[in-house]
Amino acid sequence: MISVKNIHKSFGELSVLRGVSCNIEAGEKVVILGPSGSGKSTFLRCLNLLEEPNQGEIWVEDKLITNADPYEHDEIIELSQTYADLYAKYVLENDGTAGDEVKKAVISRIKEQRLLKKREGSLFKKALSQYQAQHGIDINLARQDMGMVFQHFNLFNNMTVLKNLTLAPVQLGLKTPEEAEQNAMRLLQRIGLADKRDEYPSKLSGGQKQRVAIARALAMNPKVMLFDEPTSALDPEMVGEVLDLIRELADEGMTMVIVTHEMGFAREVGTRILFMDEGNIAEEGTPAEVFDNPKNPRTIQFFKAVL
Amino acid sequence: MNFFEKTVQLFTTADYLKLMFTGLGYTVVISICAAILGLVLGTLVALCSISKSKGIVMRVLQGICKVYITIIRGTPMALQLFIMVFAIFAIRGFPTIVTAILAFGINSGAYVAENIRAGILSVDIGQTEAGRALGLNSRVTLIKIVIPQAIKNVIPAIGNELIALIKETSIVSMISITDLTMAAKIIGAGNNLASYVVPMTSAAVFYLAIVYLLTFGIKIIEKRLRASDKR
Ligand SMILES: Nc1ncnc2c1ncn2[C@@H]1O[C@H](COP(=O)(O)OP(=O)(O)OP(=O)(O)O)[C@@H](O)[C@H]1O
Ligand SMILES: [Mg+2]
Numbered sequence: 377m378i379s380v381k382n383i384h385k386s387f388g389e390l391s392v393l394r395g396v397s398c399n400i401e402a403g404e405k406v407v408i409l410g411p412s413g414s415g416k417s418t419f420l421r422c423l424n425l426l427e428e429p430n431q432g433e434i435w436v437e438d439k440l441i442t443n444a445d446p447y448e449h450d451e452i453i454e455l456s457q458t459y460a461d462l463y464a465k466y467v468l469e470n471d472g473t474a475g476d477e478v479k480k481a482v483i484s485r486i487k488e489q490r491l492l493k494k495r496e497g498s499l500f501k502k503a504l505s506q507y508q509a510q511h512g513i514d515i516n517l518a519r520q521d522m523g524m525v526f527q528h529f530n531l532f533n534n535m536t537v538l539k540n541l542t543l544a545p546v547q548l549g550l551k552t553p554e555e556a557e558q559n560a561m562r563l564l565q566r567i568g569l570a571d572k573r574d575e576y577p578s579k580l581s582g583g584q585k586q587r588v589a590i591a592r593a594l595a596m597n598p599k600v601m602l603f604d605e606p607t608s609a610l611d612p613e614m615v616g617e618v619l620d621l622i623r624e625l626a627d628e629g630m631t632m633v634i635v636t637h638e639m640g641f642a643r644e645v646g647t648r649i650l651f652m653d654e655g656n657i658a659e660e661g662t663p664a665e666v667f668d669n670p671k672n673p674r675t676i677q678f679f680k681a682v683l
Numbered sequence: 684m685n686f687f688e689k690t691v692q693l694f695t696t697a698d699y700l701k702l703m704f705t706g707l708g709y710t711v712v713i714s715i716c717a718a719i720l721g722l723v724l725g726t727l728v729a730l731c732s733i734s735k736s737k738g739i740v741m742r743v744l745q746g747i748c749k750v751y752i753t754i755i756r757g758t759p760m761a762l763q764l765f766i767m768v769f770a771i772f773a774i775r776g777f778p779t780i781v782t783a784i785l786a787f788g789i790n791s792g793a794y795v796a797e798n799i800r801a802g803i804l805s806v807d808i809g810q811t812e813a814g815r816a817l818g819l820n821s822r823v824t825l826i827k828i829v830i831p832q833a834i835k836n837v838i839p840a841i842g843n844e845l846i847a848l849i850k851e852t853s854i855v856s857m858i859s860i861t862d863l864t865m866a867a868k869i870i871g872a873g874n875n876l877a878s879y880v881v882p883m884t885s886a887a888v889f890y891l892a893i894v895y896l897l898t899f900g901i902k903i904i905e906k907r908l909r910a911s912d913k914r
Contacts, residue, residue: 519815523817532828576910592813593817
């Protein structure tokens with residue numbers, strides 16, 4: 377469902393992700409663990425491109441969503457003047473070669489030697505967006521299928537609870553206002569907050585806010601949910617209600633990627649654990665494997681500290 | 684004649700009254716037109732300067748905006764007014780009142796722009812991220828989520844700016860527009876009343892009344908907008 381290939385991300389000098397790859401299949405509940413600053417949030421935020429990776433590819437259901445290096449795109453290379461020039465030259469020099477061979481040779485030469493000039497950069501950007509449009513690749517579209525839940529809820533402060541849930545489906549033309557409201561009320565009933573429909577977020581408790589935030593994401597009928605420490609900003613007595621809701625979603629078969637420090641929850645709900653350290657996936661496996669039998673010294677050290 | 688009798692005379696002499704209210708009219712017209720110009724200009728400049736677009740057009744615009752804000756905020760209003768009147772719009776027959784409106788509008792635009800920019804930046808980045816994460820594009824996110832919250836944040840600052848603007852328009856008397864301040868001065872200089880105190884005090888009361896009304900209006904707007912964070 378989501379396929380991540382060798383992504384790198386740095387903020388200025390600070391290299392945060394150093395070549396992370398992984399596949400997330402439909403129905404999986406992937407839990408990401410790791411020490412603070414290891415790049416867990418950054419990785420999660422790359423999945424829906426809230427952070428743009430500097431390098432590497434992210435595929436969502438066979439669609440490339442990263443603004444990949446133009447060098448890597450044959451289709452785009454072909455649009456360039458440099459390509460046309462090289463192609464002509466190659467044909468002149470190698471009389472009689474088949475078209476496909478010439479093409480391959482020229483593209484590989486461009487990639488090897490990075491012959492595309494900077495001034496063609498904006499041309500590429502255009503070509504890339506054209507290419508993406510033609511192939512139905514649109515990050516806004518891709519994000520509709522990926523619900524995200526933030527540590528600090530980020531409910532829209534200027535809207536009522538109901539409006540928080542209906543804004544996106546209505547704005548994006550997925551539902552009529554009536555349908556959206558019906559769906560929102562169904563979700564609010566489910567999380568037990570139907571009576572709060574007309575309240576503003578500032579009047580809700582932390583736990584209620586996070587449940588509304590989850591409902592807001594669900595209102596888009598996402599195919600996968602991304603959680604970034606959904607309970608870290610909550611008072612202890614409110615952690616349970618939020619975890620219960622996430623657990624319910626998990627049981628219904630929702631695909632999830634969860635960054636959390638709740639070890640018990642990770643073990644219980646996760647189908648796979650990724651342990652991140654210094655921008656890499658240091659270890660991965662089933663909860664039983666990783667918790668009971670960690671192999672990487674960093675993982676062992678981490679569990680010693682937190683368990 | 685004592686203060687009281689002079690006040691009565693001011694408000695019962697038709698010529699004086701006419702002059703005072705003409706002056707009031709000029710002050711109000713200049714203030715309102717300049718405020719509208721300033722708000723529109725300020726909003727546009729603010730949107731320009733927060734744009735993340737890296738296009739060449741936007742970069743040039745952002746450069747212009749920066750220079751504009753720096754110059755306007757770094758020089759005295761009176762000088763800006765003089766330069767507009769005696770240099771830029773020193774065209775025969777070009778109405779001074781229009782020049783004055785432009786000068787005050789352009790001046791106030793720079794301050795409004797800074798207020799609005801700060802207001803937009805003060806909205807938590809998480810609000811934008813939540814909008815984008817749902818698949819909304821940046822324009823919708825800005826219009827539906829960020830700007831409404833920014834407006835709430837900037838209303839007090841904009842209110843202060845408008846109040847300052849109204850009072851600052853009194854310097855148009857220096858380019859011989861008969862605004863409220865000028866009217867008071869003319870009346871005071873006349874032989875009949877032979878007093879600056881009464882017309883000046885009356886003008887001050889007029890200014891006070893306008894500012895009070897405006898403050899009241901802003902309070903109401905603020906209250907309405909604050910509905911979303913009452914606890
Ligand atoms: N927008 C940013 N600009 C600069 N540095 C950033 C930015 N976002 C994250 N970082 C840095 O990147 C590193 C990794 O951050 P990240 O938030 O991914 O870590 P994390 O594993 O989620 O940690 P935590 O458990 O504390 O949330 C940190 O050192 C952080 O300071
Ligand atoms: Mg984090």
